[in-house]
Amino acid sequence: YNFTHKGTYQFTFNYVGTELVYNASSFVVTTVISPVDSTINVDVPDDISVLEPFTLNLSLTNENGEGLADQTVSVYVNDVLQEGTYVTNDSGELPITYTPSDNSELNIRIVYSGTEDINSKEFTTTIPSSNIRMIDTEIGVDFTGNATIDEDFVITVNLTGNGELIDPSNLTVYLGVEEADSSMLTYDTDSKLLYITFCPDEVKAYNFEVTYNGVPGVYNPADDNQFTVNVNLIPVKVYVNYAEVDPENVILMIRFTDPNDNPINQGIFHVNMNNSEAERQDFDTQNLNDPNYKWPITVDETGTYYVDVGSKFYRDDGFPYAFVTFNGTNKYARSTARKGEMEVKTDITVNIYTYEDSALTTRRDTFYIGDDVYIYLDLVNNL
Numbered sequence: 001y002n003f004t005h006k007g008t009y010q011f012t013f014n015y016v017g018t019e020l021v022y023n024a025s026s027f028v029v030t031t032v033i034s035p036v037d038s039t040i041n042v043d044v045p046d047d048i049s050v051l052e053p054f055t056l057n058l059s060l061t062n063e064n065g066e067g068l069a070d071q072t073v074s075v076y077v078n079d080v081l082q083e084g085t086y087v088t089n090d091s092g093e094l095p096i097t098y099t100p101s102d103n104s105e106l107n108i109r110i111v112y113s114g115t116e117d118i119n120s121k122e123f124t125t126t127i128p129s130s131n132i133r134m135i136d137t138e139i140g141v142d143f144t145g146n147a148t149i150d151e152d153f154v155i156t157v158n159l160t161g162n163g164e165l166i167d168p169s170n171l172t173v174y175l176g177v178e179e180a181d182s183s184m185l186t187y188d189t190d191s192k193l194l195y196i197t198f199c200p201d202e203v204k205a206y207n208f209e210v211t212y213n214g215v216p217g218v219y220n221p222a223d224d225n226q227f228t229v230n231v232n233l234i235p236v237k238v239y240v241n242y243a244e245v246d247p248e249n250v251i252l253m254i255r256f257t258d259p260n261d262n263p264i265n266q267g268i269f270h271v272n273m274n275n276s277e278a279e280r281q282d283f284d285t286q287n288l289n290d291p292n293y294k295w296p297i298t299v300d301e302t303g304t305y306y307v308d309v310g311s312k313f314y315r316d317d318g319f320p321y322a323f324v325t326f327n328g329t330n331k332y333a334r335s336t337a338r339k340g341e342m343e344v345k346t347d348i349t350v351n352i353y354t355y356e357d358s359a360l361t362t363r364r365d366t367f368y369i370g371d372d373v374y375i376y377l378d379l380v381n382n383l
Contacts, residue, residue: 037063040073040110040123049133049162050103050218056096060088060112060121067092068118076109102217103132134218135161139171139210139225146230147200149331153229157194157210161219165192174209200231203330233328234258238337240324243306247314252307252339256326263303264332268361271295272323273313277351277378282327282361283307327359334359351378 001009010030017024043057060068069090075082077098088094100106106127114120140158147153159168169187171194173180186195200206206229214221236256243253252271256264265285273279281294283305288297296308313320319340328334355374356364367373 137222233333236335
């Protein structure tokens with residue numbers, strides 16, 4: 001007889017006997033059938049990471065190792081009942097998925113309440129925090145080229161964990177040894193990027209460092225990202241032409257502008273006629289009335305300079321050769337331009353001049369080992 005339910009069962013056996021030989025007889029047998037025992041087995045994976053789902057593979061079996069199908073269990077993690085319905089399949093198996101929010105220890109309890117014919121069962125296990133990996137992080141920095149003095153320069157910073165962008169708001173930025181001013185930092189929570197905007201006020205190397213201390217139990221600290229932004233001087237455009245060219249007057253008009261065509265009216269420039277050192281004059285834009293200038297100079301309201309180099313440079317076959325150099329400042333770059341054609345003769349003198357500065361303003365003849373020497377080569381056609 002196959003018992004399908006627990007309970008007390010009574011079997012009665014009757015013998016009607018044989019006439020004139022055997023008397024009739026009966027026999028009663030009573031048996032008690034107990035509920036089936038159940039067993040819960042759970043496989044816990046070794047590779048568990050914070051914020052990534054992992055699966056507990058559960059099997060529910062009877063005392064003969066046979067799977068118990070369509071049975072419901074309750075799952076508790078750290079004594080919190082997990083939402084959802086957990087029912088075994090036809091083989092008594094059930095995958096249970098859980099995502100840890102940090103690497104705290106996980107106490108897992110699985111309860112099977114049983115049925116009228118199957119005993120209840122409970123399973124517990126602990127996953128230590130040492131078995132739950134925190135997320136490694138990395139700081140990325142992106143910018144193009146060099147910064148320009150007095151212009152905003154933008155650096156893009158990202159923070160990734162396992163290759164995915166994460167919130168950069170816990171990044172710390174240092175400019176030199178000091179923490180960067182908050183006005184330089186823009187956190188974009190939508191794109192998960194940090195923008196560093198700074199406006200350099202001098203030409204030098206600016207050293208940055210971005211650090212991330214991580215989030216306890218979730219993100220590991222990142223390696224510090226150190227980088228340098230170099231600064232360029234503002235490029236200068238030199239415009240040179242002739243306002244007048246006739247036997248009476250040869251007047252140059254000169255203008256210096258930045259890349260946005262704004263006039264530049266600070267600094268020193270020199271005019272060199274016919275590429276001759278003897279026909280050179282330096283002009284200080286802040287001192288146009290110097291009586292020692294060999295040529296008179298004026299400036300109009302647009303910032304255009306007019307230099308009267310005299311009628312000696314008049315040519316009836318084209319423009320005389322004028323070479324104009326803006327020497328540069330601690331803000332603006334050195335730049336040159338020329339106009340006209342040089343009159344070349346076979347009798348040429350070569351002069352070499354040495355200077356101690358790149359602007360070629362201070363001559364010097366004696367130098368020592370380790371000194372920078374700036375050499376000016378002057379080819380003079382002897383008029």
